[in-house]
Amino acid sequence: MSKKHTESLGDIHSSVSTENKTGWKKILAFIGPAYLVSVGYMDPGNWATDIAGGSAFGYKLIWVLLASNLIALLLQSLSARLGIVRGLDLAQASRITYPPFVNFWLYILAQIAIIACDLAEIIGMAIGLNLLFGLPLIWGVSLTITDTLLMLFLMNKGMRKLEAFIVSMIFIVGLSFLVEMFIVQPDIKEVALGFIPSNLTGNALYIAIGIIGATVMPHNLYLHSSLVQTRQITRTDAGIKTAIKFNMFDTVIALNLAFLVNAAILILAASAFFKNGYFQIAEIQDAYRLLENIFGKTAPVLFAVALIAAGQSSTITGTLAGQIVMEGHINLRIEPWLRRLLTRALAIVPAVFTILHFGDEGLGDLIILSQVVLSLQLGFAVIPLIHFTSDKKKMGNFAIGTLVKIGAWASALIIVGLNAKLVYEQVNSWIQAAPQSAFWVYVVVLPIVGGIVLLLLYITLRPWLFKHKDQPIYIPHGIASQLGDLGAIEYHHIGVSIDFSKNDTNSLRHAIMQGGKKATYSLIHVVETAGARYYGGEVLDHETQSDVDNLDQYISALIKLGYKAEAKIGYGIAAIAIADIVNKEKIDFIVMGSHGHKAFKDLIFGTTVNKVRHMVNVPVLVVKPFGK
Template structure:
């Protein structure tokens, strides 16, 4: 039933085995994806909106938080259903259903949302470090760029290790707030009244939309549809039905844990600040100081520890979502560390700008603004998702029924309606604030708002009127061709890269297997000394002379065995030097030994094999490095 496409998060796709397991073992095999999603519901952006809402309006906005959680449960379950049934993430499904220009626009909007999310996590981490260790915020913001290393390490260890790390962070957050609830002693009767809906206007509406944006995050819909594909399932109706059931339970448990944590933050703010007359606590730092003032030292320390844990865990899932969105919408795949770095830099810039020009007190408002931006992007993820899971032609028996469809479209209407009201209200406020602002609104802002509204209308109507026009237009790696007959290929000139290690013998042996005694063999070694980089073939230092002598020994040994071999020395950057020799000497096959680097060393020393592959137009055989004896 899966569509033909490139695998989402290919390095961990179907990496967790669920088959041949029963009972609790099977249930535990499916547990994980929703927990990675749920950390986005507990990130520093939630903290800011919950603290601001609780301090300003007491328990009044608990109903908004509860409604947001119900919407999240429904939409995340639909996202998981899409990934399980069609084997597509939300971005890939959009790529196949909308044209290239629309996909590019959707990618830009989704990327803005991820940067907004990352912005909240940066600020949260920096504030947590500042509160615990008194580290200046500008330093804390700068230090957050280093979490790229942690992201690479966890991804390299596999999906289950990554999930275990995230669950441990959730445990730290949950435990911290459980203890804090005993300290602040909330009024549970008033808490229960908070579940009763009330009218929202002005600042309460702004905060309510911020809470929705902080809770129902658009990038989590992309993420969940991909993460469920890390489970290897039996692709029969029974197997798919079982996978959907287990993932619904996974979603229910994880998101309700997230709701309890969010409710705890809002209740904490209402109990500690609103009831004590502190109605305008919009800054996380202020919340920390007031907790210390009212309840002593333990509560604020737990608060800061939980804040750091939430920021660190959320930043990892944000990176995964960014990779999914980039590969899905515009079919661009880059290294995870570079993807992480780009997102982090784009988020650091506004944070640093705010600290420098508005001071540290402006960060709280910036976090809340980032959550409103997330909410404004929600419609562009939710509307396509509902269309995709409603399509009986593609989903078969697993398309959603009328009741779920009505509930889903009801959620979409609420989200889009509240956002439209917010935009209208905000434009009106700007216009009233300054007479000159009205001109700029009509020149710069109004056209953008109209353009985004038209895009949203197109995204809604396109699948309705062209529902049978679906076809995988952009197959990332092309379509398989018909194979009629395969002729034996003879290579006449083979290059072997030499690094004077245990790998050399294996590389030469594999090269001979390809060319036999009729081929010419060029043994290539690259000298990487500082002199070689600056002076090229004019250098003749001790290392270069030693390498030449060693290379000649290999050549002489091959000649004695009856093979035609010659040495070749390159200078400077290995990949460029190897590619230059291959292209100049008309070599038609390359054998290279893998260097055996992992993660950090790849960042430091580079990956020569991958670079060479992109610089030559001949086959490259990579020989695995033999294990150390």
């Protein structure tokens, strides 16, 4: 079994070559991972905080955006360094450092954060569809589940095509806001003054914390440490150093572009609303309507298109992050489309509940709540990351230096401190808003917060206080065994799946190559009509009769050629029927023709070959169609 299936995002690990390239071609080979990461900084959650900040305080919070971006740059560079040097993503490094119990809760918190982030994407997409086409929000929320198909399609097309799609979405967002900057014509002098730090109190502090939480996203740290491993590099000090340098270029460019987009949203809100006396615009829908009232049709349409693009691209990167944390923390690997579907379904539930019980107006508050939930996870990603990249024993010459370490711990302290304040204010507001419910806050919420604080203290202090050996890196498929005598194997009973296509001849030829004239050949065909599913062997419909006749023709032809052959008909679901026949007839080798489906067809028609492989204990030879 290939080693690559034990790596982070195994299907695309080391799938992009960087060797034998120089100059701009070398730079372009490394460009991509940070762009996928950067879309997390342009999702609807960022939009909500940027719009609130710009409308309520004008240009005064641009410096908070800049500070958040600098922190994100530092932490993302550490994330890329971890993936390049150790060949582990952040979740995998956590798994071999902390006990299974701790990893389980780290996974739960990371998954909750991903669901919270996905919730913001759902709301953003629904709002964008509502603004452009008048589609009711409840229908827009429900339709967002279909993006699972788009994700599946792009994942099957390869890493470069996925990156190209994301970059095109970023281009749409950036172009939309560039055009809107010309429309609103902001005051350049006042924009420049906004980069000077000012005192933060009251609502300005609350919004600033929201901006930081929405910018420094935890799942992006997991994502970046894995995506940098999609590049093939030379595992020497020189090769690793080169990879770190070019990934740093990628990170700086991509995250600064994300900063410009977020700054554009805040400037747009300040120019359109604050300057026109609208000081409490906190919802995306209100921003759209006011843009239409002040600037006509063009600006709001661009705004809605950019919103949809941002939500769609962030959804895909969230799916990748979900795969990374699941496989990394708890070693659970399931199909990407199924994981995506589960995450989306869990995120849709609160959105639908909010619309039904609080109306469309409740979605704005729900986005803010999703950012609060998201911010809780930050410390659990940032602190282990700093520990891992500071470890000279594991990182060698590539461990971070003293100045970088000081900057990283200062960033962590700021993030955890501000998020702690955010949580405190949120809990306190719940108690004050509904005193009759204070009992449940004390009984339910505070113990949860206490448990989270204890977990945070544990992952912070353990590397300093307790000497430990890393757990062995679990390899899902085991270790290669010692090779001995490799004599030829004789198969006595070979099964061949038949579907009456052009591939049958190829499958039979490969089967005969394995067994010659000594083996017995069972030709297996499964009738999959509705009648066959319900009545099994009792069905006598036209398709069944036709299939039996066709199979008999194959048998007669093989017998005339001197081979021992027999027909086996199955009924119902193909994979189950084939596996039943193989096990019942004690077939010791099976040849199956690959149907050649990809992406959407796999989802619709199923992947029979893969299912059969997991249901039988004999070798399976998969024969592709001619020309594939």
